[in-house]
Amino acid sequence: MSIEENPFTPSFGEIPVYLAGRREIIDACSRAFLSERRRPELTTLFSGARGTGKTALLSHLADLAEESGWISVNITALPGMLGDAEIQLRRNTAHLIDLESNLSIASVGIPDVISLSISEGEAPRSNWRSRMDDIFDQLSPQGIGVLFTVDEVDPTLDEMVHLAAVYQHFVREGRKVALLMAGLPHNISSLLNNKTVSFLRRSNRMVLDRIPDSEVSAALVRTAQAGNRSVDATALAAAAESIGGFPFMLQLVGYYAWDENPKSEVLGASDFARGAAIAQQEMTYRILDATFAELSPGDLRFVAAMLEDEGDSRIADLIERLGRSSSLVAQYRKRLIDAGVIGKRARGVVGFDLPYFRNYLQEKLDDGELLLEPVGERSSSFNE
Ligand SMILES: Nc1ncnc2c1ncn2[C@@H]1O[C@H](COP(=O)(O)OP(=O)(O)OP(=O)(O)O)[C@@H](O)[C@H]1O
Ligand SMILES: [Mg+2]
Structure with a gap:
């Protein structure tokens, strides 16, 4: 078999050849799409830092739903999303429903959160919900469900x-509907605080965190196989370590390792070492810079204080180093966990989760780019 094109996908939102480490959620959702009874996975909120594979997972689940006979409507949370959802639903169901029936709309595409799309003087004839209901009425007898995927939750x-x-009304009315939403952790947290949609707090939650090294290795092997190359088994441990369980990094390392010796049948240790070096640079400007820019001065003081430890950090030590109250430190801890920068270890212990962020910060600190107030100065607020 001849060697194929580079099968790694170091881009955004592309469904990878081998989707590592998401088996359980994929299986649970597949079961839910096929089940006669309503299962909780049909309403799931995914949260994860940049590049953890939210978009890829949503796309994959939408494909699975369609294979199970659902119609999927895939939107990004942006102004106009309701109109977009309606247009997609109409297009995707055009072959299934009678468009001539009572589906007349004054203006598809104009979201009517508040205003109704009617001509002046006329009584309101329809709104987004009623038009959706009309479509569902036609799909129900055919047993066809509608999945909404919403990416970049805002x-x-x-x-x-x-x-x-x-959507909550649709569920209450017994409609066959599903809603899978994905977003950055802090956006998901604040959505859950919105009282209008408090039912979401009882929905299924899924955090897309690090992928275990064994799964990362399996993904490297399987993806390489898809391009008709094999991987030197002795190279896998170091390659997985350089990836740190981070899906985007997996694709970057694999991609650049592949291109080192694209004609060789085997991907070896030196390919991965080179690949990892190039991948690190790209990771810096595509992920680390953006994450760094979003951290507040308080967040930065917290992570800078973590650098004093060689490995993980004890919260008790951080409270002492920062000279702040435990409740304030707890707030920063939560924010940084939400941002995917750090993660919980044992009780009262945290460590860096975002691969390479530790080195990145250390370099910034060494280069004088990370200017921190002396810890003793409490006049300015930590709470920023
Ligand atoms: N489970 C996975 N296994 C292997 N590769 C993956 C996995 N999930 C995603 N990828 C790859 O990682 C890259 C980033 O994925 P994706 O764009 O879905 O991340 P994201 O969480 O949506 O990022 P962002 O927050 O920036 O939108 C893509 O190139 C995708 O092919
Ligand atoms: Mg995305």
């Missing part, structure tokens, strides 16, 4: 909240 967007709220 809790400040009225349309996003409206969609979730209306």
Whole structure:
């Protein structure tokens, strides 16, 4: 068999050849799509830092739903998303429903969160919910469900909240509907604080965290196989270590390792070492810079204090180093966990989760780019 094109996908949102480490959630969702009874996985919120594979997972689940006979409507939380959802649903169901029936709409595409799309003087004839209901009425007898996937959850967007709220009505009315939403952890947390959609707190939650090294290794081998190359088994441990369980990094390392000796049948240790070095640079400007820019001065002081430990850090030590109250330190701990920068270890212990962030910070500190106030100065607020 001849060697194929590079099968790794170091881009955004592309479904990888081998989706590592998400087996359980994929199986649970597949079961839910096939089940006669309503299962909780049909309403799931995925949260994960940048590059953890939220978009890829949503796309994959939407494909699975379609294979199980559902119609999927895939949208990003942006202004106009309700109109977008409606247009997609109409297009994707055009072959199944009678468009001439009572589905007349004044203006598809204009979201009517508040205003109704009617001509002046007329009584309101339809709104987004009623038009959706009309479509569901036609799909129900055929047993066809509708899956909404919403990517890049934005809790400040009225349309996003409206969609979730209306979805709850669809569920209550016994419609065959599903809603899978994905977003950065802090956006998911704030959506859950919105009272209009408090039912989401009882929905299924799934955190996309690090992928175990064994799964990372399996993904390297399987992906290489898809391009008709094999992987030197002795190279896997170091390759997995350089990837740190981070899906985007997996694709970057694999991609650049592949290109080192694209004609060789075996990917070896030196390919991965080179690949990892190039991947690290790319990881820096595509993930680390963006994450760093979003951290507040308080967050930065917290992570800088962690650098004093060689490995993981004890919260008790951080409280002492920062000279702040345990409740304030707990707030920063939570924010950084939400941002995917750090993760919990044992009780009262945290460590860096975002691969390479530790070295990145250390370099910034050494280069004088990370200017921190002396810990003793409490006049300015830590709470920023
Ligand atoms: N489980 C996985 N196994 C292997 N590769 C993956 C996995 N999930 C995603 N990828 C790959 O990682 C890259 C990033 O994935 P994706 O764009 O889905 O991340 P994301 O969480 O949506 O990022 P962002 O927050 O920036 O939108 C993609 O190139 C994708 O092919
Ligand atoms: Mg994404």
